[in-house]
Each structure stands twice: as structure tokens, then as C-alpha cells.
Amino acid sequence: MAITVSIPTILRPHTGGAKSVEAHGSTVSEIISDLDSRHSGIKARLVKDGTLHRFVNIYVNDEDVRFAGGLDAPVADGASVTILPAVAGGS
Amino acid sequence: MIRKDLVDEIVAHALRDHPREACGVLAGPEGSDRPERAIPMFNNAQSDTFYEFEPSEHQRVYRTLDEGDERVVVIYHSHTSTEAYPSRTDIAVASGPLADTSAHYVLVSTREDQPAGEHEFRSYRIVDGAVTEEPVEVVESYMFSHTGADDVPDGR
Structure with a gap:
């Protein structure tokens, strides 16, 4: 089963x-590589120096992968993965 | 160009959350540059000096906009003790690899040394670390304003 x-x-x-x-x-890492093999350029936007870019958030079934192993976070068959920009700031 | 009721909603949200920073988005039709409705977001940092969208709310809102063919036209937040100008952190995050460079970044200040009832309200584009302020034109309604995409030819 594929991952959406x-x-x-x-x-x-x-x-x-x-x-x-x-x-x-x-x-997560394998998913990104798979995406990049068909949609070239995606990986460069998400990964920097071998880790998830600081201002990129990736969720697997709504769980932030930063708290689940980062790029090594497991992704089960049928899972739903969401990629979003970080929206934050300060004064 | 922004409708007055949306400005009022942002200012009201900022005052409600003061002294904590308030944040949210204005959504509009996909492919347009016209904010139509305000979506106040929860500041996950609950801080006087920092804001951050809460992940599940961010995902839910993003999905709803996607399904309704809407987009984020404006990302707003408040500064509660400083002027309405993007901070170094604001600029860094807005220059991230997935940031939408066509978004308008609106800042409202709720700092106390302002004339009664007035709150600095300013808008910026932020692209690759470069901040460009843009004029804010407040209108009662878009209908009688020249908004470009909605100008209907009158047949003459």
C-alpha cells in the first residue's frame, strides 16, 4: 500500500x-528520496546537511517527525505524510 | 488592499492575546491576492516574544484551505512590546525553503506607547532575507475598488 x-x-x-x-x-528519508526520484528538486528543499531543514515540518499521521527520529522516523504502509513550512517568529 | 473588517479582526485578536503574541492567517481564493476571511491561530509558544503555529491546527487549516481552493494570502502576528517590523527570527523563518514568497506578512503592534486606540499595522514581503514594506490600503469593500482580477468589463 502506498503512502499519501x-x-x-x-x-x-x-x-x-x-x-x-x-x-x-x-x-521519512526513503519517502523523500522516492519523491525526489520522480519529482526532482524536492529533496534539496527539505533536507540540509543530512537532516531535516530547520524551517520544514513533516508530520506522519499528524505526528511531528522531529519527535520520532527525524529523517529516520518510520512510516507505515498507508500512512499519511504532510509537509508544511514552519510558521513562526519572534520580536 | 485589505478590507477594514479584517484589519479590525486582526487588531482585536492581538489585543485579546496581549501581552502574548497573537498569530493567524487571512485566506483568499486560490490564484488571487485578495484576503477574504481571517483565521486566528493558536500561538503554540504562548510567549510575549515568540509565536509558532500549533501543528495539528496548522495541518487542519491548510487542508481545509486546500479543499476549498483557498490559499494563505496574509500571515499575521503581533509584537507586544516592539514596533510592527519583522524581527530577525521573523525574517529567517519567512525565508525558509518552503515559505510562500507571494504571501504578505502583516505585523501589528500592541505596545503601550501608542496613541489611545491606535495600533501600528504594517505589511511586508519577505523574500530570501530581504524585507520590503508595502503600503496598506484599507477599504470598506473590494466591490468598488480596483482589485484587478475582479474588475468586470462593462461591455463598452
Whole structure:
């Protein structure tokens, strides 16, 4: 069973405008590589120096992967993965 | 260009949450640059100096906008003791790899040294670390304003 990945607006040019796409893999890292193999350029936006970019949030079934192993976080078959920009700031 | 009721809603939200920072978005039709409704968000940081969208609310709102063919036109937040100008953190996050460079970043200040009833309300574009302030035109309604996309030819 495939994994459904929700694509943030800014990456949709990479997916031909699709709001969500299917991917395969058993970790977040594998999912990203699989996405990048078909939608080139996605990985460079999400991963920096081998870790998840500081201002990128990825959720597996609503759980923030930062608290579940980061790029090594497991992704079960049929899971739903959401990629969103961090929205934060300070004064 | 922004409707007055949306400005009022942002200011009211900022005053309600003061002294903690308030945050939220204004949504509008996909492909437009016209904010139509305010979605106040919970500040997950619950701080006087920091704000952050709460992850499940962020996902839920994003999904709802997607399904309704809407987009985030404005991202707003308050500064509760400083002026309405993007901080270094604001600029860094807004320059992240997934940040929508077509979004308007609105800041409202609820600091206390302002004339009674007035709250600094300013808007910026932030692209790759560069901040550009833009004029804020407040209108009662978009219907009689030249908003571009909605101008209907009158057939003459």
C-alpha cells in the first residue's frame, strides 16, 4: 500500500500542480528520496546537511517527525505524510 | 488592499492575546491576492516574544484551505512590546525553503506607547532575507475598488 504525501504549495510546481502524491518507503528519508526520484528538486528543499531543514515540518499521521527520529522516523504502509513550512517568529 | 473588517479582526485578536503574541492567517481564493476571511491561530509558544503555529491546527487549516481552493494570502502576528517590523527570527523563518514568497506578512503592534486606540499595522514581503514594506490600503469593500482580477468589463 502506498503512502499519501501532502505537498505544500511552494513545491507543487515539482509535482505538476498535484496537491498530494503517492510515495513508497519505510522511513521519512526513503519517502523523500522516492519523491525526489520522480519529482526532482524536492529533496534539496527539505533536507540540509543530512537532516531535516530547520524551517520544514513533516508530520506522519499528524505526528511531528522531529519527535520520532527525524529523517529516520518510520512510516507505515498507508500512512499519511504532510509537509508544511514552519510558521513562526519572534520580536 | 485589505478590507477594514479584517484589519479590525486582526487588531482585536492581538489585543485579546496581549501581552502574548497573537498569530493567524487571512485566506483568499486560490490564484488571487485578495484576503477574504481571517483565521486566528493558536500561538503554540504562548510567549510575549515568540509565536509558532500549533501543528495539528496548522495541518487542519491548510487542508481545509486546500479543499476549498483557498490559499494563505496574509500571515499575521503581533509584537507586544516592539514596533510592527519583522524581527530577525521573523525574517529567517519567512525565508525558509518552503515559505510562500507571494504571501504578505502583516505585523501589528500592541505596545503601550501608542496613541489611545491606535495600533501600528504594517505589511511586508519577505523574500530570501530581504524585507520590503508595502503600503496598506484599507477599504470598506473590494466591490468598488480596483482589485484587478475582479474588475468586470462593462461591455463598452
